[in-house]
Amino acid sequence: xxxxxxxxxSLIRISFKRVNEFKFDFLMRYLEIPMYLIxxxxxxxxxxxxxxxxxxxxxxxxxxxxxMVLARFIFISFPFTETSExxxxxxxxxxxxxxxxxxxxxxKYVFFKLNFNTLVDGLLSIGLFLLMSFVMGWYILDDLxxxxxxxxxxxxAICLNYFFYFSIGLLSFxxxxxxxxxxxxxxxxxxxxxxxxxxxxxxxxxxxxASLLPFKYMLFNPVYLYLKKYPVPEALHQLGLQLIxxxxxxxxxxxxxxxxxxxxxxxxx
Amino acid sequence: xxxxxxxxxxxxxxxxxxxxxKKDVNPSLAKKIWSIxxxxxxxxxxxxxxxxxVKKGEFxxxxxPNGAGKSTTIKILTGVLTPTEGEVQVVGFVPYKQRYEYxxxxxxxxxxxxxxEFDIPVIDSFRLYRDIYELNPKTFQERLDLFSEILKxxxxxxxxxxxxxxxxxxxxxxxxxLLHKPEVVFLxxxxxxxxxxxxxxxxxxxxxxxxxxxxxIMLTTHDMNDIEALCERILIIDEGRIIYDGPLTxxxxxxxxxxxxxxxxHGIKNPVLLREILKxxxxxxxxxxxxxxxxxxxxxxxxxxxxxxxxxxDIVDLNVQEPRxxxxxxxxxxxxxxxxxxxxxxxxxx
Numbered sequence: 299x300x301x302x303x304x305x306x307x308s309l310i311r312i313s314f315k316r317v318n319e320f321k322f323d324f325l326m327r328y329l330e331i332p333m334y335l336i337x338x339x340x341x342x343x344x345x346x347x348x349x350x351x352x353x354x355x356x357x358x359x360x361x362x363x364x365x366m367v368l369a370r371f372i373f374i375s376f377p378f379t380e381t382s383e384x385x386x387x388x389x390x391x392x393x394x395x396x397x398x399x400x401x402x403x404x405x406k407y408v409f410f411k412l413n414f415n416t417l418v419d420g421l422l423s424i425g426l427f428l429l430m431s432f433v434m435g436w437y438i439l440d441d442l443x444x445x446x447x448x449x450x451x452x453x454x455a456i457c458l459n460y461f462f463y464f465s466i467g468l469l470s471f472x473x474x475x476x477x478x479x480x481x482x483x484x485x486x487x488x489x490x491x492x493x494x495x496x497x498x499x500x501x502x503x504x505x506x507x508a509s510l511l512p513f514k515y516m517l518f519n520p521v522y523l524y525l526k527k528y529p530v531p532e533a534l535h536q537l538g539l540q541l542i543x544x545x546x547x548x549x550x551x552x553x554x555x556x557x558x559x560x561x562x563x564x565x566x567x
Numbered sequence: 568x569x570x571x572x573x574x575x576x577x578x579x580x581x582x583x584x585x586x587x588x589k590k591d592v593n594p595s596l597a598k599k600i601w602s603i604x605x606x607x608x609x610x611x612x613x614x615x616x617x618x619x620x621v622k623k624g625e626f627x628x629x630x631x632p633n634g635a636g637k638s639t640t641i642k643i644l645t646g647v648l649t650p651t652e653g654e655v656q657v658v659g660f661v662p663y664k665q666r667y668e669y670x671x672x673x674x675x676x677x678x679x680x681x682x683x684e685f686d687i688p689v690i691d692s693f694r695l696y697r698d699i700y701e702l703n704p705k706t707f708q709e710r711l712d713l714f715s716e717i718l719k720x721x722x723x724x725x726x727x728x729x730x731x732x733x734x735x736x737x738x739x740x741x742x743x744x745l746l747h748k749p750e751v752v753f754l755x756x757x758x759x760x761x762x763x764x765x766x767x768x769x770x771x772x773x774x775x776x777x778x779x780x781x782x783x784i785m786l787t788t789h790d791m792n793d794i795e796a797l798c799e800r801i802l803i804i805d806e807g808r809i810i811y812d813g814p815l816t817x818x819x820x821x822x823x824x825x826x827x828x829x830x831x832x833h834g835i836k837n838p839v840l841l842r843e844i845l846k847x848x849x850x851x852x853x854x855x856x857x858x859x860x861x862x863x864x865x866x867x868x869x870x871x872x873x874x875x876x877x878x879x880x881d882i883v884d885l886n887v888q889e890p891r892x893x894x895x896x897x898x899x900x901x902x903x904x905x906x907x908x909x910x911x912x913x914x915x916x917x
Contacts, residue, residue, distance in 0.1 A: 391680065396681075565587075565608075
């Protein structure tokens with residue numbers, strides 16, 4: 299048996315084609331980077347100076363800066379809320395009917411169509427980041443084991459993001475619009491994923507809360523692995539937790555979809 | 568449920584209920600606030616014991632006013648919805664139970680929903696459907712050649728869908744849904760918003776597919792010209808019940824109860840006879856030497872009236888009109904369930 303059926307490989311091809319059509323749009327997203335670099339550099343330089351410390355969140359300034367930049371690159375390349383919005387569009391526009399009257403599985407259809415697009419975006423983003431690091435002379439990860447750990451964590455982060463936002467999108471079966479929900483989640487995620495500041499700067503109680511939520515595994519973990527901050531055993535432990543969250547949301551989204559269809563069947567959408 | 572070999576769709580005593588929010592005509596403020604958190608639901612019966620059968624190769628029109636239950640029927644037939652009661656079988660499958668396998672045998676086109684990927688060339692969407700339906704390259708190429716010939720889609724196969732006109736897009740949509748040579752095709756408003764020429768091309772194509780491939784086609788539309796041009800048989804649904812099921816040719820005979828006669832004349836030959844004749848009709852309009860009359864076909868014989876007019880007047884021009892299908896259908900909707908029992912369609916003809 300093939301790992302992926304031909305019909306889904308074809309969907310992956312379509313997602314790559316879409317990337318090609320919009321390559322320019324994709325690159326446009328990175329226009330904010332120079333301004334972002336300037337702000338982050340001077341802001342954190344000041345914070346480091348006034349704090350009088352050489353390390354914040356367990357990182358000296360040069361690593362800290364790389365953390366902030368890589369986190370931003372990953373953030374830009376993951377269309378966090380786009381997945382939810384696309385699912386909402388599929389359900390609200392009636393496109394769902396068109397999908398389920400064809401010999402495809404809804405989850406696979408959407409996963410292969412949307413997620414591989416994201417993977418391409420993510421890889422391009424890492425490529426751009428490495429290029430920039432090389433040109434600017436920033437820290438570059440030089441350990442094969444950590445590259446593998448980072449790669450696994452990065453792919454899991456994409457999948458976790460995907461299933462998490464897929465589940466939120468499925469709430470459109472019940473909610474008239476999910477904008478409010480995505481906005482609320484956005485704020486919580488920004489704080490607990492380590493996008494705003496590294497989680498290691500949190501007081502211990504908040505850090506515990508962050509470890510119990512899924513957001514840490516969406517962004518903080520791959521970045522922290524790139525910086526070689528987790529020892530290998532801890533890194534494997536973290537990957538295990540990331541995998542558990544990913545599988546949890548994969549199953550959760552499947553149940554939610556079945557519940558949504560049952561609702562649609564009884565309430566007429 | 569015994570299905571005859573040539574029966575491709577069988578629907579028996581189909582019932583579908585939906586839960587809808589309970590409407591309170593004059594709610595108190597407290598109730599209004601409470602309703603934000605808690606909604607009361609009631610059951611609404613959308614399909615009320617409908618039954619019909621469709622034979623292989625039939626081209627059938629399914630019409631009814633908005634909210635009559637057309638879409639719900641189509642959604643049950645295509646496996647999207649599960650019926651509350653009753654039986655449904657299409658191409659030997661129970662759609663809602665065997666959805667995945669079943670969808671290889673049907674084609675579905677929703678006029679207002681696209682099957683094609685907007686941002687990429689049409690041919691790539693076709694290739695996607697080739698893989699989704701697991702077609703071999705030879706069959707795919709043959710179908711593509713056939714569609715290129717009849718629908719003339721070859722000229723825009725390499726253009727992204729978003730750059731196509733509505734008519735071009737719809738031709739591609741229909742081609743995409745027929746690539747896998749389905750046994751039954753469900754078309755929901757396929758000509759909505761199209762110009763006369765585009766409609767004509769699509770109608771010709773559907774006729775050809777129906778005749779050459781013996782594809783069974785079920786068409787729902789509000790455009791009665793589509794029905795007149797394509798369907799031999801028509802099913803009319805209203806308020807969840809099939810109120811007419813029969814050949815298109817019989818529908819006018821059954822429901823048309825008047826004809827309009829319009830004529831121009833030079834002079835009157837026989838005023839007594841003319842008065843007699845006019846008594847049997849209803850004069851709608853009279854100006855100078857032009858008259859428009861309406862004749863009740865159940866009570867009067869139209870040839871006899873025309874004969875009387877020719878004998879009593881110097882007729883210059885005369886024509887007889889019967890109502891358009893659209894107004895006939897409107898009349899049937901207006902009459903609604905008067906005369907049609909629970910689940911009993913008015914059977915006309917064989």
